[in-house]
Amino acid sequence: MEQIAEKKKAIFESTLELVKDNGFHGTPMSMVAKNAGVAAGTIYHYFESKENLLCELFSYIRKQMIEAVQQGDDESIPYKDRFFGVCMNLYWFYINNPNVLKFFEQFVNSPYNEKGSMSDDFNSLLFNFYQKGIKSGQIRNVTPEIASVLAHGNVITMAKIHTFGKIAFEDTDLKQILQILWNGMTNNQSTDQDT
């Protein structure tokens, strides 16, 4: 990752924080500027427009997530363990960066995101990861999109409960939920045990 000018970073962090608190609207550039300790014009030295600022911020975070999710991952360890590892990494990233979840939710349904439907390396990464699990027969034969969204969706849900509901999950709780998910996503056992 290239060295980012101090100011630029400050603008990123301010934007992230303000968007969390005030939403997407409700954060005028003037406010970003004040909060970052720069003049309004300075932002336009680094970014073409508000839209551009938001898009760059999105990429900036996505890059961090790519790194975070791959921590300790390794092609050589068993797939199940990789699955757990990736999910846990993602979970902890959200926990440690609580502003990110809110920003994403705002961003995902916004004109900015829709426009160019920007390429999303992070998404591709997960996508490929699940595809591998499916091809090797370890994950039930669903499309990688479904696998990806189901797993990621549950991680996000957990992170939200944790962050907004202020409920403290332990690693064991998370593992338990992932185990449920894993059972469901893998091929062994789908027996119905009632009536």
Added chain:
Amino acid sequence: MEQIAEKKKAIFESTLELVKDNGFHGTPMSMVAKNAGVAAGTIYHYFESKENLLCELFSYIRKQMIEAVQQGDDESIPYKDRFFGVCMNLYWFYINNPNVLKFFEQFVNSPYNEKGSMSDDFNSLLFNFYQKGIKSGQIRNVTPEIASVLAHGNVITMAKIHTFGKIAFEDTDLKQILQILWNGMTNNQSTDQDT
């Protein structure tokens, strides 16, 4: 539900549709007015402000959801079947009202929602439903919030895949996922089946 004036309903529907397409910002009152076939001033005959319009719209939809989710539900049928029924109802509501999901996501993280933290009868309904399942020992002993968000979260995820991913789920797919969830949420079976 009280009878709603034609114009008022048109304003609701327009808002919902426009918010889906253009996001929350990006839908000026003038646009809502034009799309609803009324004058700008008319909106202010029915609603105090834009904020008020959005909040009323939220309640309006929530009321519909309360009805939708209870279709065919009945205290007398087995809890498991009620669980499946409620989830399926919710799923089909989202499928049949694809604008709603986007509107909610915008609404949930917005200044409007945060402010008064409005009472939400729909949420209470689900909450009580899960509480009942937990008290009667049919659902694993988690807080009702967790049960609620986990189940609802997965329904939403499925609905999103369906609506935005344009993947056609069958009822059987949905049932399969719900079965996985149910297995995970109930007490029997949580055995780890590897190494």
Added chain:
DNA sequence: TGTGACCGAATGAACATTCAATTCAGAAAT
């Protein structure tokens, strides 16, 4: 002829963006 629904041009505030002016760091010249 009074009342309430409805209209839409006019108002004013908020905001993104611009730009002329200023500072600053370091390279080049002396």
Added chain:
DNA sequence: ATTTCTGAATTGAATGTTCATTCGGTCACA
């Protein structure tokens, strides 16, 4: 070592636009 020069970084007041909201007036109907 000191001065000069240059372009990049930074500033914040000014600009123009986009809206939410208002309000005086019209229309339909009792």
